[in-house]
Amino acid sequence: MSVDTADNSTVRADGQHNSLLVAQLREQFGGQLLHEQGTLTGMPVLWVSRGALVDVLTTLRQLPEHPFEMLFDLSAIDERLRSRRHGLPESDFTVFYQLLSVSGNRDILLKVALSERDLSLPTVTPVYRNANWYEREVWDMYGVRFEGHPNLSRILMPPTWNGHPLRKDHHARATEVDPYEMTVESQEREQEAMQFQPEDWGMQRQSESTEFMFLNLGPNHPSAHGAFRIVLQLDGEEIIDCVPDIGYHHRGAEKMAERQSWHSFIPYTDRIDYVGGVMNNLPYVMAVEKLAGIEVTARIQTVRVMMSELFRITSHLLFLGTYLQDLGAMSPVFYTFTDRQKGYEVIEAITGFRMHPAWFRIGGLMQDLPKGWDKLVQGFVDWMPARLNEYEKVMMENSMVRDRTRHIAAFDTANALDWGVTGPNLRATGCDFDLRKQRPYSGYENFDFEVPLGSNGDAFDRGQLRIEEMRQSVKILQQCVNNMPEGDYKADHPLTTPPPRERMLEHIETLITHFLQVSWGPVLPANESLQMVEATKGINSYYLTSDGSTMSYRTRIRTPSFPHLQQIPDLMRGGFVPDLIAHLGSLDFVMADVDR
Amino acid sequence: MTYTLTRVEDALAAENERYPLEKRERVDDPMQQQVHRSVFTGKLDEVLNSTVNWGRKHSLWPYNFGLSCCYVEMTTAFTAPHDVARFGAEVIRASPRQADFMVIAGTCFVKMAPVIQQLYDQMLEPKWVISMGSCANSGGMYDIYSVVQGVDKFLPVDVYVPGCPPRPEAFLQGLQLLQDSIQEERRPLSWVVGDQGVYRAEMPSQREKHRDRRIQVTELRTPDSI
């Protein structure tokens, strides 16, 4: 597939383009389009009738010009307690489908209203393959059935779980119910329930000539990168089929967002892609700022970019070390962790924390850069390039690494878009789609850097590309050191949280406001907003729904690694077990970024 | 010093029995009791015990087991800048059967808990557990439906390392504390020699030990410069 990116900026600037699309859909589907909702998401939001859903999606996917190739996200909202719905169609549960057109660099969001009495929808897996896991997630979390789904079973919660956690009437806290208790019997029962049954997945236990072996890899396996399980159907060493099993790392972050204030949810975002640090704060605080209508200063933007890029480097270094270790090289991890330590020295001096600084704030930063920060960052910038060259020479030019990774688990752009693959894994296929270029945010348009591309989309390209990305990030850091703008580290806005302290001391009114904002948290206007960023592993986005209170009504976190894992069986059929290990290493995922 | 005594046979439990299965009993130092019996065998026992413990504590093999973010800091402790080999604990094992201790590094999920128990059961005695990070200690910031509020709800824990995540240095300190407590342990020297109970020393609380020194601090460094 060819992706033309030449006119992206013009397409994007062109709001007309969107209204043309909506007009065209209106013409074709008439009364089936129930409502067009105005939001701060930056894309058309259309309510469609249940009956027309599959047709509308099919049409959008097959548009002659700039089709929506990717199902970017699919989830739901429990609307039963939402008070400010501003004339939206009646609904108890709303399922939404977010589509992305890479060729047209645009998005669209479709919503379908469901009544509590009839929670079912047709599956859209025939149109978008990757809807499979998302629909299972909606079933698991909300109890919405998808008719015709190949295997609608729980995905995040244990198979023995009762209830659907994201429903408003499901408990949030563990301490609201009886304390957890494990008996000899319950342990056995749970283990039993986790047994893999090939028949559930339509698998044969044997073929005419051979009996298959089922190999259970995980949920704790050294090269599974955390609590991830994948069951392999093997004929000798050849993988006939495989079934990834996730949910061993589900920390309920989306439910958590519904009970924390807008401000106090920030630390939870750090722990989504837990090696991405403050990179995770960025989409969240930017989405909140959209709701609040806050514009931040150039200094805030640049500091945010600098810290995010520092974390991109430390994350990629972790990737590189473990990827090569999975391939059998023992020493790289010692080198890359030495570099990570250098990175953390800078991060710690600036933010006071290593892995989870939670350093960005609504409308600014936790504090200004400390004196002497520039020397520290410069030191890191000077240190990295020579190391990167060395890694490239010693590791990527190593013939064993090449033999293990070239043409392994290769996929092309069309396949990637089909599965919802983003980030470096998508760019390794040669597709030039990097949000920092395509939809610059937080001032990325002011930086001079390139977007490295691969060509074969194999395990090797995915490794090589990340080394190149680190070089570009170093380049961005250098520009931050050279051109750090002057200015405030907090935006001048009543919803900036926490508010500037100096003002609090002026008179009683500001003191009260300060007190309320810090104790209860800011109240954000009722609306919906969305922000995507190019995170370390792909596109990460936060879709916030505010009901005009101190807490979010619904926070949807779209993480890149979830679709990356869903794609595995499609690539591994016919491969060998060591190829799977190489592929897992090259994907760069952490389980918190999958299960949230 | 006071000890807690556990016995192997207590681990054979009925269906409805709750984890952790072992029954604990507080007793006095077993060595003291023996010294009263015979001075000579008491001394011999002590020498043998501390030699064996010395060997054990300096060759702890960790089980390569990680749950979430804390695991990253744990692995950091295993790499060059922190170098866990200084404490004789660098031989990471991928199989629980070959490992001496397990670090619960990360969040203990309801879906994962039965698996953790299974892996723990597969480890051979003598075995120890370090709970690393707030999540494993108490559920931490995740008081949420899918998280067990502390791994000690079902596993016996020897050392708790606080932090979210604890720095690699904190993990190394936890490891040293485990070593200290292993030095004080009394385990049967063989399955035919002597008392078959496992006596674990009750180690002093670190918080109390350091409190006086810590509250001396009156001025904190400003975060405005590096």
Ligand code: SF4
């Ligand atoms: S204690 Fe903190 S760092 Fe450790 S696993 Fe829990 S959330 Fe992650």
